Amino acid sequence: MPELPEVEALRVFLDDRLVGKEIARVLPLAISVLKTYDPPLSALDGTTVTSVARHGKFLDIEAGGLHLCTHLARAGWLRWKDSFPAAPPRPGKGPLALRLVTTDGDGFDLTEMGTKKRLSVHLVHDPMEVPGIARLGPDPLADAFDRDAFAALLAGERRQIKGALRDQSLIAGIGNAYSDEILHVAKMSPFKRTADLREDDVTRLYTALRTTLKDAVDRSSGVEAGKLKAEKKTGMRVHGRAGEACPVCGDTVLEVSFSDSALQYCPTCQTGGKPLADRRLSKFLK
Secondary structure (H helix, E strand, O other): OOOHHHHHHHHHHHHHHHOOOEEEEEEEOOOOOEOOOOOOHHHHOOOEEEEEEEEOOEEEEEEOOEEEEEEOOOOEEEEEEOOOOOOOOOOOOOOEEEEEEEOOOOEEEEEEOOOOOOOEEEEEOOHHHOHHHHOOOOOOOOOOOOHHHHHHHHHOOOOEHHHHHHOOOOOOOOOHHHHHHHHHHHOOOOOOEHHHOOHHHHHHHHHHHHHHHHHHHHHHOOOOHHHHHHHHHHOOOOOOOOOOEOOOOOOEOEEEEOOOOEEEEOHHHHOOOOOOOOOOOOOOOO
Protein backbone atom coordinates (compact mmCIF):
# COMPACT_ATOMS: atom_id res chain seq x y z
CA MET A 1 0.00 0.00 0.00
CA PRO A 2 1.39 3.44 -0.89
CA GLU A 3 1.93 5.45 2.30
CA LEU A 4 2.91 9.04 3.03
CA PRO A 5 6.41 8.97 1.45
CA GLU A 6 5.25 7.37 -1.80
CA VAL A 7 2.14 9.55 -2.08
CA GLU A 8 4.27 12.63 -1.40
CA ALA A 9 6.63 11.54 -4.19
CA LEU A 10 3.64 11.07 -6.51
CA ARG A 11 2.42 14.55 -5.55
CA VAL A 12 5.75 16.10 -6.51
CA PHE A 13 5.86 14.00 -9.69
CA LEU A 14 2.38 15.14 -10.77
CA ASP A 15 3.00 18.73 -9.71
CA ASP A 16 5.92 18.85 -12.16
CA ARG A 17 3.92 17.29 -15.02
CA LEU A 18 0.30 18.36 -14.60
CA VAL A 19 0.12 21.89 -13.18
CA GLY A 20 -0.70 24.37 -15.92
CA LYS A 21 -1.99 21.73 -18.32
CA GLU A 22 -5.55 21.48 -19.62
CA ILE A 23 -7.51 18.30 -18.99
CA ALA A 24 -9.01 16.80 -22.14
CA ARG A 25 -11.01 14.04 -20.48
CA VAL A 26 -11.22 11.80 -17.42
CA LEU A 27 -12.53 8.29 -18.05
CA PRO A 28 -13.74 5.99 -15.26
CA LEU A 29 -12.97 2.44 -16.36
CA ALA A 30 -14.01 0.45 -13.29
CA ILE A 31 -17.50 0.82 -11.87
CA SER A 32 -16.19 0.60 -8.32
CA VAL A 33 -13.67 3.44 -8.48
CA LEU A 34 -15.89 6.54 -8.58
CA LYS A 35 -17.44 7.38 -5.21
CA THR A 36 -19.16 10.64 -6.22
CA TYR A 37 -21.44 11.52 -9.14
CA ASP A 38 -22.14 15.25 -8.72
CA PRO A 39 -20.30 17.02 -10.19
CA PRO A 40 -19.67 14.50 -12.98
CA LEU A 41 -16.13 13.78 -14.17
CA SER A 42 -17.00 15.55 -17.43
CA ALA A 43 -16.94 18.81 -15.43
CA LEU A 44 -13.14 18.55 -15.55
CA ASP A 45 -13.04 18.61 -19.36
CA GLY A 46 -11.33 21.81 -20.52
CA THR A 47 -10.21 22.88 -17.03
CA THR A 48 -6.61 23.70 -16.15
CA VAL A 49 -4.77 21.96 -13.33
CA THR A 50 -3.77 24.57 -10.75
CA SER A 51 -2.24 22.43 -7.97
CA VAL A 52 -1.53 18.93 -6.71
CA ALA A 53 -1.78 18.41 -2.94
CA ARG A 54 -1.56 15.52 -0.50
CA HIS A 55 -3.80 14.79 2.48
CA GLY A 56 -2.37 11.81 4.36
CA LYS A 57 -2.46 9.03 1.75
CA PHE A 58 -4.84 10.96 -0.54
CA LEU A 59 -3.77 12.76 -3.73
CA ASP A 60 -5.70 15.93 -4.56
CA ILE A 61 -5.60 17.34 -8.10
CA GLU A 62 -7.28 20.76 -8.30
CA ALA A 63 -8.63 22.00 -11.63
CA GLY A 64 -11.37 24.47 -12.42
CA GLY A 65 -12.22 24.91 -8.74
CA LEU A 66 -12.82 21.16 -8.36
CA HIS A 67 -10.74 18.57 -6.54
CA LEU A 68 -10.09 15.10 -7.92
CA CYS A 69 -9.15 13.19 -4.77
CA THR A 70 -7.69 9.70 -5.03
CA HIS A 71 -6.83 7.04 -2.46
CA LEU A 72 -4.78 4.21 -3.96
CA ALA A 73 -5.69 1.75 -1.18
CA ARG A 74 -3.72 -1.49 -0.90
CA ALA A 75 -3.32 -2.51 -4.54
CA GLY A 76 -3.75 0.72 -6.48
CA TRP A 77 -1.11 2.64 -8.38
CA LEU A 78 -0.62 5.61 -10.70
CA ARG A 79 1.11 5.10 -14.03
CA TRP A 80 2.20 8.12 -16.06
CA LYS A 81 1.87 7.91 -19.83
CA ASP A 82 3.49 10.23 -22.38
CA SER A 83 0.85 9.21 -24.93
CA PHE A 84 -2.25 7.03 -25.22
CA PRO A 85 -3.79 4.94 -28.01
CA ALA A 86 -6.41 6.77 -30.05
CA ALA A 87 -9.14 4.33 -29.08
CA PRO A 88 -10.24 4.47 -25.41
CA PRO A 89 -9.89 1.25 -23.40
CA ARG A 90 -12.91 -0.93 -22.76
CA PRO A 91 -14.31 -0.54 -19.23
CA GLY A 92 -14.00 -3.53 -16.95
CA LYS A 93 -11.03 -5.08 -18.73
CA GLY A 94 -7.86 -5.66 -16.74
CA PRO A 95 -6.57 -3.55 -13.84
CA LEU A 96 -7.39 -0.14 -15.36
CA ALA A 97 -9.61 1.92 -13.07
CA LEU A 98 -9.43 5.50 -14.39
CA ARG A 99 -7.60 7.46 -17.08
CA LEU A 100 -6.82 11.19 -17.15
CA VAL A 101 -5.63 12.65 -20.46
CA THR A 102 -4.42 16.23 -21.02
CA THR A 103 -4.77 18.20 -24.26
CA ASP A 104 -1.01 17.64 -24.73
CA GLY A 105 -1.75 13.93 -25.08
CA ASP A 106 -0.07 12.77 -21.88
CA GLY A 107 -1.61 11.92 -18.50
CA PHE A 108 -1.97 8.96 -16.18
CA ASP A 109 -3.80 5.70 -15.56
CA LEU A 110 -4.98 4.56 -12.16
CA THR A 111 -4.72 0.79 -11.86
CA GLU A 112 -5.71 -1.72 -9.21
CA MET A 113 -4.64 -5.33 -9.06
CA GLY A 114 -6.51 -8.17 -7.35
CA THR A 115 -10.17 -8.84 -6.72
CA LYS A 116 -10.71 -6.53 -3.73
CA LYS A 117 -11.49 -3.18 -5.32
CA ARG A 118 -10.77 -0.47 -2.77
CA LEU A 119 -9.19 2.27 -4.87
CA SER A 120 -11.39 5.36 -4.61
CA VAL A 121 -11.85 8.57 -6.57
CA HIS A 122 -13.95 11.52 -5.43
CA LEU A 123 -14.67 14.69 -7.43
CA VAL A 124 -15.69 17.42 -4.99
CA HIS A 125 -15.73 21.19 -4.54
CA ASP A 126 -13.82 20.92 -1.26
CA PRO A 127 -11.50 18.07 -0.15
CA MET A 128 -13.21 18.08 3.25
CA GLU A 129 -16.28 16.64 1.51
CA VAL A 130 -14.35 13.36 1.25
CA PRO A 131 -15.03 11.42 4.48
CA GLY A 132 -11.57 9.87 4.54
CA ILE A 133 -9.92 13.29 4.33
CA ALA A 134 -12.28 14.96 6.79
CA ARG A 135 -11.36 12.47 9.53
CA LEU A 136 -7.58 12.71 9.10
CA GLY A 137 -5.35 13.57 12.02
CA PRO A 138 -2.36 15.93 11.66
CA ASP A 139 0.32 15.36 9.05
CA PRO A 140 3.42 13.99 10.82
CA LEU A 141 5.79 15.99 8.62
CA ALA A 142 4.06 19.33 9.21
CA ASP A 143 6.13 21.98 10.99
CA ALA A 144 3.53 22.20 13.76
CA PHE A 145 3.81 18.47 14.48
CA ASP A 146 6.47 18.72 17.16
CA ARG A 147 7.28 16.39 20.04
CA ASP A 148 4.74 18.03 22.34
CA ALA A 149 1.95 17.74 19.75
CA PHE A 150 2.77 14.05 19.34
CA ALA A 151 2.76 13.51 23.09
CA ALA A 152 -0.61 15.22 23.40
CA LEU A 153 -2.11 12.86 20.80
CA LEU A 154 -0.84 9.78 22.60
CA ALA A 155 -1.89 11.02 26.04
CA GLY A 156 -5.51 10.04 25.51
CA GLU A 157 -4.79 6.65 23.92
CA ARG A 158 -5.12 3.25 25.60
CA ARG A 159 -4.01 0.71 23.00
CA GLN A 160 -0.99 -0.90 21.35
CA ILE A 161 1.37 1.56 19.73
CA LYS A 162 1.34 -0.21 16.34
CA GLY A 163 -2.40 0.34 16.03
CA ALA A 164 -2.12 3.96 17.19
CA LEU A 165 0.49 4.79 14.55
CA ARG A 166 -1.71 3.33 11.81
CA ASP A 167 -4.88 5.15 12.89
CA GLN A 168 -5.45 7.80 10.20
CA SER A 169 -7.71 9.82 12.50
CA LEU A 170 -4.84 10.10 14.96
CA ILE A 171 -1.90 10.66 12.59
CA ALA A 172 -2.29 10.91 8.80
CA GLY A 173 -0.32 8.88 6.30
CA ILE A 174 1.37 6.07 8.24
CA GLY A 175 0.41 2.51 7.34
CA ASN A 176 1.56 -1.01 8.04
CA ALA A 177 5.00 -0.73 6.45
CA TYR A 178 6.25 2.50 7.95
CA SER A 179 4.83 1.77 11.38
CA ASP A 180 7.01 -1.38 11.36
CA GLU A 181 10.01 0.71 10.32
CA ILE A 182 9.37 3.45 12.89
CA LEU A 183 9.06 0.96 15.73
CA HIS A 184 12.27 -0.80 14.66
CA VAL A 185 14.17 2.49 14.64
CA ALA A 186 12.67 3.36 18.05
CA LYS A 187 13.61 -0.13 19.38
CA MET A 188 10.06 -0.58 20.61
CA SER A 189 7.68 -3.54 20.61
CA PRO A 190 4.62 -3.11 18.36
CA PHE A 191 2.54 -4.52 21.22
CA LYS A 192 3.71 -1.93 23.76
CA ARG A 193 0.76 -0.05 25.22
CA THR A 194 0.56 3.70 24.71
CA ALA A 195 -0.40 4.08 28.38
CA ASP A 196 2.95 2.53 29.35
CA LEU A 197 5.09 5.01 27.39
CA ARG A 198 7.48 7.03 29.52
CA GLU A 199 8.61 10.52 28.56
CA ASP A 200 11.84 9.20 27.05
CA ASP A 201 9.83 6.58 25.12
CA VAL A 202 7.68 9.31 23.57
CA THR A 203 10.76 11.31 22.62
CA ARG A 204 12.46 8.28 21.07
CA LEU A 205 9.32 7.30 19.17
CA TYR A 206 8.76 10.84 17.90
CA THR A 207 12.35 11.10 16.68
CA ALA A 208 12.08 7.71 14.95
CA LEU A 209 8.80 8.73 13.30
CA ARG A 210 10.15 11.98 11.89
CA THR A 211 13.50 10.63 10.72
CA THR A 212 12.03 7.48 9.17
CA LEU A 213 9.42 9.38 7.18
CA LYS A 214 11.79 12.19 6.17
CA ASP A 215 14.43 9.71 5.03
CA ALA A 216 11.83 7.82 2.98
CA VAL A 217 10.59 11.05 1.37
CA ASP A 218 14.18 12.03 0.55
CA ARG A 219 14.87 8.62 -1.00
CA SER A 220 11.71 8.87 -3.10
CA SER A 221 12.40 12.41 -4.27
CA GLY A 222 12.91 12.52 -8.03
CA VAL A 223 12.08 8.83 -8.50
CA GLU A 224 9.75 8.17 -11.43
CA ALA A 225 6.26 7.02 -10.50
CA GLY A 226 6.82 3.61 -12.03
CA LYS A 227 9.88 2.95 -9.87
CA LEU A 228 8.55 4.09 -6.50
CA LYS A 229 7.30 0.66 -5.41
CA ALA A 230 10.72 -0.90 -5.93
CA GLU A 231 12.41 1.98 -4.13
CA LYS A 232 10.12 1.55 -1.14
CA LYS A 233 11.00 -2.14 -0.82
CA THR A 234 14.75 -1.54 -0.98
CA GLY A 235 14.53 1.04 1.80
CA MET A 236 12.80 -1.28 4.30
CA ARG A 237 14.80 -2.62 7.24
CA VAL A 238 12.30 -5.08 8.71
CA HIS A 239 8.96 -4.71 6.94
CA GLY A 240 8.51 -7.47 4.38
CA ARG A 241 11.81 -9.06 5.43
CA ALA A 242 10.72 -11.92 7.70
CA GLY A 243 13.44 -14.57 7.83
CA GLU A 244 16.18 -12.16 6.85
CA ALA A 245 18.90 -10.74 9.07
CA CYS A 246 18.22 -7.49 10.95
CA PRO A 247 20.55 -4.84 9.47
CA VAL A 248 21.28 -3.50 12.96
CA CYS A 249 22.00 -6.58 15.09
CA GLY A 250 21.92 -9.53 12.69
CA ASP A 251 19.12 -11.40 14.45
CA THR A 252 16.39 -12.98 12.31
CA VAL A 253 13.43 -10.73 11.53
CA LEU A 254 10.20 -12.35 12.72
CA GLU A 255 6.57 -11.94 11.71
CA VAL A 256 3.18 -11.83 13.40
CA SER A 257 0.25 -12.66 11.11
CA PHE A 258 -3.30 -11.37 11.35
CA SER A 259 -6.43 -12.12 9.33
CA ASP A 260 -5.57 -9.69 6.52
CA SER A 261 -2.17 -8.30 7.42
CA ALA A 262 1.18 -9.03 9.06
CA LEU A 263 3.86 -7.12 10.94
CA GLN A 264 7.60 -7.71 11.06
CA TYR A 265 10.02 -6.90 13.86
CA CYS A 266 13.44 -7.75 15.26
CA PRO A 267 13.24 -9.57 18.63
CA THR A 268 16.70 -8.45 19.74
CA CYS A 269 16.17 -4.78 18.88
CA GLN A 270 12.53 -4.51 19.93
CA THR A 271 11.30 -7.16 22.36
CA GLY A 272 14.26 -8.11 24.53
CA GLY A 273 14.89 -11.23 22.46
CA LYS A 274 11.41 -12.68 23.05
CA PRO A 275 9.26 -13.70 20.06
CA LEU A 276 5.77 -12.22 19.99
CA ALA A 277 2.73 -14.48 19.89
CA ASP A 278 1.21 -14.96 16.43
CA ARG A 279 -2.32 -13.74 17.11
CA ARG A 280 -4.22 -14.40 13.92
CA LEU A 281 -7.53 -13.58 15.56
CA SER A 282 -6.31 -10.31 17.07
CA LYS A 283 -8.36 -7.23 16.28
CA PHE A 284 -5.71 -4.66 17.04
CA LEU A 285 -4.88 -3.95 13.38
CA LYS A 286 -8.46 -3.22 12.42
